[in-house]
Amino acid sequence: MTATMPDILVNVIIFVLAIFIGFEVITKVPPTLHTPLMSGSNAISGISIVGALVIAGMGEGTLFDIIGVVAVIAATINVVGGFMVTDRMLQMFRRDTDTN
């Protein structure tokens, strides 16, 4: 069979499998880490920056430049702010070696 699968089907397969990976990877998060996990994963959702960069760089005219630059700014705030604030939080977490 040489027929190729349509893109949409490939995409759905990848999406569903990735959801399952997500559930497997992030089971049993200790409550202590709920906030950093949320802000860290939130930074990952800024991956839309990849799409935003392409729009801002395709030189298709003013409308696309505006949409692109707003998208790049929003995504970059999400990515840079998200990872940095997560790091700032996580460096405060420490274990007390004296007890338990």
Added chain:
Amino acid sequence: MDTRLLMMQLAYLLSAVLFILGLKRLSHPDTARGGNQLAAIGMLVAVVATLLGGEIITWQWIVGGLLIGAVVGGFMARFVKMTAMPQMVGLFNGFGGLASGLVAAAEYLRYTHGKVLEGGVVVSDVPLDSSISILIGTLIGAVTFSGSLVAFGKLQGVVTEKAVKFTGQQFLNAGLFLGILALMGWLIISTPGAITGADPSSVNMWYWGLWGAAMLLGILLVIPIGGADMPVVVSLLNSYSGLAASAAGFVLNNNVLIISGALVGASGLILTRIMCKAMNRSLANVIFGSFGEAAGKGPVAKGEKRTMADVNDVQADDVAMLLAYAKQVVIVPGYGLAVAQAQHKLRELCDNLESRGVNVKYVVHPVAGRMPGHMNVLLAEANVPYNQLYEPEDVNPDMANVDACLVVGANDVVNPAARDDPDSDLYGMPIIEVDRSKHTVVMKRSLNPGFAGLDNELFYLRNTMMLFGDAGDSIGRILEEVKQL
């Protein structure tokens, strides 16, 4: 596939792998910081790959956008107070949703502006899967954006934290949602014709109308959520921002977006489920429920209205005496601790007690505060080691042996009605059973009910003492008294 494209795809695969490894490490305290850094490297790889391989023609907008975004994001991340973390995450969430939605918007407008070419000819027939992806991406992105902004406003105190409800709200939301679906259907049918027709911009207006309607829906969905339910909503919006990124991935046929978005979507859903479980409520009940409205059901309505005369009102020196000579003390922090920014003083007090030989345990309820893990971050900032924090089920069995519980700005999570009163809205929610300890001290600004709008029988129990005032001031005064003992 040419080499450049191949390299770019492989780089994207590397980013996806780094995200997965990073998230895996983020769920263990000892490896979490490294995990976050790994994910950040993954993001850098994806950005560099796109810049090198993505057929970039103009650079000025990219460089300008990246610079502005990095400075603003970096500044916010560096200077935000730990107590303001929930609104910070809410805001970042919104920006992520906006970016994903705009990616979908640009793709739609490329079709209607005749910018999508195939063999040098303008594509007139938008494939069904593309238009569906674009419209769903727009919907999720816009809802995430406006919903997160409302959540930010509520947490920041710009918008009322109370649940805003009005009659016909559910019908309005349902009607709006159906209207949005109809508009999406219409856009799918009309767009190809409009591209080949005389006036492609006629559909653009309706497309932006979809943005407006979706943003209105986001506002209407979050505005009825009360402050105490915020952890659920923040988690849910976190999940949405992931799904929005995934949808943008469907639009662009880009696997790294689909995978990363799905990972975040799953992680947000897990947190949402944990939060719902901690309140013993279904997600539907949080979003659509009439929580706290049935105030007439509480013990207050059953009997007479309670007043200050019914409570045991004490002063700091009484509390100092109680704590200093106790063997086992349990601290229950709540949102009031964040409001008063009293985490450092609390830590100081507990250190002093421990130096006297008092055994101190911090017990954190999963939904204490305004986002999952809110209290843990505050206490970490105050240098409390995370292995000194306990979960309710760790201490509840031994509660009868606890000499004193100090409740700092928590309310619903210690309300015995959740255990005893089947008529209460809280009934069934796991609580920290401080009422079973020998003495309980509740720090509160006034007798006003908590954000759930429910009275708390705990305040009127015989072994409960109420210490009124700002939590920071109160803890400071207790500390002074303890030092003099």
